[in-house]
Amino acid sequence: CFFVQLIFLFTFYLIFLCYFTHFEWLIYACDLTLDPNTANNYIILSDENRRATYVKEPQPYPDHPERFVGGERVLCGESLTGRSYWEVEWSGWGHAAVAYKEIGRKGGSDCRFGYNDKSWSLDFSDNRFTVWHNNKRTDLSAPSPLSNRVGVYLDWPAGTLSFYSVSDTHTHSHTYTHTTPHSLNPSMLDSGFMSPH
16 A cells, blocks of 8 residues: 555665765775874774773883873874764773874873864763863763764864764764864774774
């Protein structure tokens, strides 16, 4: 009957929309690696520099002008412009962030992601999600279903940075607008970069 056909078409449309949206992310997916020269001494890199984990004992890394001294931070080696999408898998607590490569390496808020005008950050711990920029905090509702994977979409030409909770679908969490002329370097902690698939 017509009603059954209508339900079938609507279901097909939803499935198509889901796969089309996922395909759209894949167009802009990028491979990222963390730069060991920027890693703070309390961070260990693993999985071919695709995972950063906080540790309690300082590591004997050599001095480097790019290394973060004030806080547990690390940057990717890739500077992004254009449109880019990547995913971060996390456990316990951590962050997914982007920052100017020129962000401070020493001191307090000058080098803390989200606490200055040179960085944007999504912080997560258990059921708590918070975004930060220029020392302004916005608490977010925990996504349902709860997921330990975050998608980050940077549309640099349009001046937007969006965070998503990723499970079977992409659930929008927050979008920032920016007018920076600078390229942006991703960061993450206590988690690993995932290749969207």
